[in-house]
Amino acid sequence: MQAIEVDRFGDPDVLVMRTVPEPQPAQGQVLIDVHAAAVVYGDVIVRSGRRPTPTPLPWIPGIEVGGVVVAAGPGVDRSLVGRAVVATTAGQQGGYAELAVAPAASTFPVPDGLALEVALTVFQAGALARGMLAAMGLRADDTVLVTAAAGWIGSMLVQAAKAAGATVIGVASTGKSGAVKEFGADHVLDYGDGWADRVRELTGGRGVSLALDAVGGEIGAAAVAALADGRGRIGVYGFASGAWTPVDVATIVRRGLVLASPLGTVLRKPDAELRVDGEEALAAAARGELTPRIHARFPLVRAADAHRELESRSSVGAIVLTR
Structure with missing residues (x-):
């Protein structure tokens, strides 16, 4: 599959599209066909090498994704397969890719009538x-x-x-x-x-x-x-x-x-409480109480440009990578 991979820390040019092995869902995980990935400042901090504890390389950025579940690992409710979801990726990495794995506990079905990009930009933020x-x-x-x-x-x-x-x-x-x-x-x-x-x-x-x-x-x-x-x-x-x-x-x-x-x-709340927070945020978005603004969309191959846009301080709202 195609993914954005980093093999050295530095400026946005270190974000390079490469062919990498497809991930496989482990116990309690799902595999998501990624339609969109959020570009968050945490990605920028890691990519630039400013994280206090350096992330092991090579590294695929991407903490939050939206897409469709295409496979479920052992112990996962198989009714999720085929569902449109938003999720926090396993290890908070791997989302800038065609496929990504996520814990089922951090995967949220998109409410009926709510656009995938809206769900992506509201469930965590x-x-x-x-x-x-x-x-x-x-x-x-x-x-x-x-x-x-x-x-x-x-x-x-x-x-x-x-x-x-x-x-x-x-x-x-x-x-x-x-x-x-x-x-x-x-x-x-x-x-x-x-x-x-x-x-x-x-x-x-x-x-x-x-x-x-x-x-x-x-x-x-x-x-x-x-x-x-x-x-x-x-x-x-x-x-x-x-x-x-x-x-x-x-x-x-x-x-x-x-x-x-x-x-x-x-972030230190019990996992069950964090899940309720995400579900309530999605419900608030479905009711129109939270309306995210998407500043820009970039194709996956232009991840470096997305990072430059975020670092320029010119953005208003969210930046999203799409396929």
């Missing part, structure tokens, strides 16, 4: 967004700040927080404000100088009660500055800038803030 907000104790009276609000998970955070009744302030790069507004944000700011001060103005000087940050660096620091003293809490779940949000413990203590890792909390 939507589940993570909803789970992180729950982990941070989201309340209807919260004012929520979301950085990278035009991004894939950021857009889900905006929608999920609004669905819960919160007031949402989205921050994104210049030119993306219209999209963030479409996602439901009450206020949209760009990363210009002094945006944290603008957050203070929008909240009557108090600051926000909850912030979710995936950028880190100076933007993460500004999100901390925008928190309300005595009740502000921030969930850090990424470092797209290349650096984690700088944290001064003395400042956190003095201001009475809460710093948490909601993504780590969600």
Whole structure:
């Protein structure tokens, strides 16, 4: 079969189409004819060699896929064969390919009437967004700040927080404000100088009660500055800038803030709870409560271009590889 394989870490050019052996489903796994694969930032981090523990090479990227189950390994309900599904791949790799294996427990039938690409771009991102907000104790009276609000998970955070009744302030790069507004944000700011001060103005000087940050660096620091003293809490779940949000413990203590890792909390939930999160995200999408935006589609052979697009920071929503 054809797959995108990496034999050395580096820039997007290391993503090369090659002929590789077809995978076979083991105990508890299914084999999926991949119609679409999501391009996520985790793929970029591994490909560039920035993962703290290097991934063994050669490596086929691809954590999330959508397609049709063509075979089932021992111990798997054979009614899945022939079903349109979305899934998290075995070992969180192997999805940039014509065929991929996935644990049956991480494979979700696509609800009737829901497009495969919509299911693909919501079953994990939507589940993570909803789970992180729950982990941070989201309340209807919260004012929520979301950085990278035009991004894939950021857009889900905006929608999920609004669905819960919160007031949402989205921050994104210049030119993306219209999209963030479409996602439901009450206020949209760009990363210009002094945006944290603008957050203070929008909240009557108090600051926000909850912030979710995936950028880190100076933007993460500004999100901390925008928190309300005595009740502000921030969930850090990424470092797209290349650096984690700088944290001064003395400042956190003095201001009475809460710093948490909601993504780590969600990912360490029992498998059964993670499955429920995915099912609920798909159900929310089927009801129209979560509407992912697909920024671009690239054929599998152009995986390198898809990575360049994601790293350019110009994307609004998800990027998908198709066959």
